[in-house]
Amino acid sequence: MDHGKDSARLTWTPSQITISLYAAIVINSLLLRGALSVSLLLSTVTTAPASAQQLIGADIDVPDAGVVLHEQDGDPWRVTAFSKEVSSSRRAAYLRSSDGNTFMARKGYGELQPAPKGGKVAGVPYSSPGAYNSVVIFDSAGRAKRIRTVRKPLNTTRPIWTRDGRKLVLSIQKDGIETVGFVIVDPVTGTSKAVTVRSVHEYATFQWTPDGKYLVAGISDPYAGVRVYRQDGHTVRTLRKIGIMHGTDSFSPSGKRLLTLCVYTENRFCLWDFKTGKLVKHVNENGPAIGWWDDQHLSVEVSDDNGSRAVVIDLNGEITRVLASFTAKAKREWVDLVYTPSHSPA
Numbered sequence: 001m002d003h004g005k006d007s008a009r010l011t012w013t014p015s016q017i018t019i020s021l022y023a024a025i026v027i028n029s030l031l032l033r034g035a036l037s038v039s040l041l042l043s044t045v046t047t048a049p050a051s052a053q054q055l056i057g058a059d060i061d062v063p064d065a066g067v068v069l070h071e072q073d074g075d076p077w078r079v080t081a082f083s084k085e086v087s088s089s090r091r092a093a094y095l096r097s098s099d100g101n102t103f104m105a106r107k108g109y110g111e112l113q114p115a116p117k118g119g120k121v122a123g124v125p126y127s128s129p130g131a132y133n134s135v136v137i138f139d140s141a142g143r144a145k146r147i148r149t150v151r152k153p154l155n156t157t158r159p160i161w162t163r164d165g166r167k168l169v170l171s172i173q174k175d176g177i178e179t180v181g182f183v184i185v186d187p188v189t190g191t192s193k194a195v196t197v198r199s200v201h202e203y204a205t206f207q208w209t210p211d212g213k214y215l216v217a218g219i220s221d222p223y224a225g226v227r228v229y230r231q232d233g234h235t236v237r238t239l240r241k242i243g244i245m246h247g248t249d250s251f252s253p254s255g256k257r258l259l260t261l262c263v264y265t266e267n268r269f270c271l272w273d274f275k276t277g278k279l280v281k282h283v284n285e286n287g288p289a290i291g292w293w294d295d296q297h298l299s300v301e302v303s304d305d306n307g308s309r310a311v312v313i314d315l316n317g318e319i320t321r322v323l324a325s326f327t328a329k330a331k332r333e334w335v336d337l338v339y340t341p342s343h344s345p346a
Contacts, residue, residue: 060101064094066329067337070322076253076294078342079324081112081121084333091336095121109136111157114340115165120187122159122168135159135170137187149183150194156183158205160248162212169215171206172196182206182215184231195233207248210255218245224263239277243270247291254295261285269298271315284317290339299323299339310337 060069065082082103083093093112094103106112111124121138128134132148133155139145149156149170156170168185172194181196201218206229209216214236215229225240243260246269250259257280262270269283287302293312297320301310308331312321324337 062103064103064105065335065337066327066331066333067335068325068327070324075342077291077299077339079337080114080340081338082335083111083338084330084335086333090126093123111159113159113161113168113338115161116163116341117165120165122161122185122187124157124159124170135168135183135185135192137168137185145187145190147185147187147190147192149185149192154180158248160205160207162208163210163249164212167208167212169206169208171204171217178202179204179206179217181233182217182229193231195231197229197233200227205245205248207245207250210251216245216250224260226258226260239272242272242277246289249291252292252295257295259289259292259298261289281315283313283315286311286313286317286319290337 058071060071062069062082065084067082069079071078080096081094083091086092091110092105093109094105095112095114096103106123108125108127109123110126111122113122115121119140123136123138125134125136128146128148130148132151134146134148135156137145137147150172153174155173155176157173158171160169161167166186166188168187170183170185171179172181172183174180179200179202181194181200183192183194185192197217199220201220204217204219206215206217208214209228213231215231216226217229219225219227219238219240221240223241224244225238225242226245227235227239228237230236239258241263242258243263246259246261251257251274252259252271256274258272258274260270260272262268262282265282267285269285269289271280271283272278273280283298285300287300290299290301290310293299297312297314299310299312301308302319303309308326309322310324310326311319312323313319326335
């Protein structure tokens with residue numbers, strides 16, 4: 001789940017904000033490349049007041065993030081890492097400790113992504129020795145394996161694991177922002193394969209299909225679409241005019257549905273049957289999506305008179321649960337929470 005996230009400050013007001021298709025695409029583009037802050041996202045997208053009762057099993061204060069996590073036993077997802085801005089060009093990344101209540105900084109890294117089943121963490125370092133950039137894989141004992149990715153000045157960002165945690169994909173960028181392909185990393189063999197593709201959206205983030213066989217990314221289509229790629233970069237399938245993918249895993253836990261920001265209907269998410277490409281349901285958009293909570297709920301970020309929060313909504317758009325509360329500190333530092341399946345510790 002993901003979560004995403006650099007630029008002008010805006011002030012949210014309770015009045016309805018209408019977002020054009022162009023604005024929505026720009027917002028999502030910045031989100032996908034990790035360039036929007038929590039505060040900017042929450043103040044730009046239409047939100048609705050949260051009236052649902054907040055159910056809390058355990059409150060965990062994360063002072064370095066300026067966030068309070070409201071966790072319960074049985075939650076399907078858990079915050080295992082976060083990042084925040086420390087300068088105009090750098091972010092600091094923190095990993096949840098084994099005691100579960102503290103987060104420790106990993107110096108030299110701007111992104112950390114724990115594997116879905118635990119045991120490994122992918123870290124994107126600020127700098128790498130030699131002519132190639134790299135990704136570093138930490139195991140549960142803290143041992144680090146550096147795997148080269150792309151030749152400089154290209155860089156890689158947004159590490160995303162397959163659901164079984166066996167492989168990792170990172171998006172290749174040129175000039176620090178424009179997506180031009182992907183790198184597949186095998187942590188066991190310590191090898192990687194870089195692939196460039198054409199017509200991908202300039203701010204796209206590559207994700208895995210639920211079975212881990214293919215990759216998906218947004219395409220540079222005027223109406224926003226999704227393309228499915230083989231691991232060699234060849235196109236398998238194109239879904240045009242379905243909207244903009246959201247979250248680090250846009251697929252439902254069952255793998256049957258794909259979540260996008262609608263392009264024809266403003267202020268709504270669209271849920272698509274991935275097999276048939278048919279629209280299943282519109283969901284009222286309370287705020288930018290973090291991802292799926294379960295097959296019947298989404299997690300999103302909202303702002304209202306009570307502040308900024310991560311919440312769960314049902315498929316009617318109603319808030320059913322508060323997951324995290326953000327302080328002004330989190331807004332200033334553009335905090336990005338990383339969610340992974342809760343049954344597996346980082």
